[in-house]
Amino acid sequence: MSQTKKFMYINRKAPYGTIYAWEALEVVLIGAAFEQDVSVTFMDDGVYQLVKGQDTSGIGMKNFSPTYAALGDFEITKIYVEQESLEERGLTLDDLQHLVWEDEDEDYAEKDSIRLVSRAELGSVLAEQDVLFNF
């Protein structure tokens, strides 16, 4: 498997209520071992997955949101968040976790992982991908 493909994982669902978000994250983490050109997108209700300060104690579910902060350690450095999806839900970038990655080539400088993109811009990014995993 020498070829490298552009892989994008698209998250469109709220973190709880259904299992899609959690099982999608499992695919992202496993997939990181395959050394593809990976990006992750959060759009529609999927933007709720990144909201900071989640508390699941009332619903008996594991709060898996801290795992997103580990994506940088898995060399997943491109996380697209759709601007309109945030706005439609009354959210801003400040409501989301601050996700970073460390750039080895620049003395492990911390860099932002989240790229805020418009719906139209996201369309162009989608068009560049080889494989879309849609959750």
Next chain:
Amino acid sequence: MKLTIQVNEGPYQHQSADSAYYFAKAALEKGHEIYRIFFYHDGVNNGTRLTTPPQDDRNIVARWSELAKEHDIDMVLCVAAAQRRGIVDDGEAERNGKDATNIAPGFRISGLGQLVEGGIQSDRLVVFGD
């Protein structure tokens, strides 16, 4: 064209298992190759042989098994998703101390890496689900 198909929904509750089946069948008839069919989320329920639909309804599980046999298709149930939902083969029964198995013929249980590898090896990954 070489295809990997991902099925994310269980049978009967949701049409995606039917749509994926008809897509797979049509693709094979057109001469395309199916590299793998990967069942994820509730999709793993497509692989239990204990399914007993009414006689006048389609048997979704048996239909998959027949398709796999006829065309020698690799049909994989995600192990983590299958464990959560109680889909068990001999190996899983032994590992997890279960007293029964229910995997249907033509299916095997393996890891999510099989899905990712399907995406790498195939010309298209086609996903069925919400």
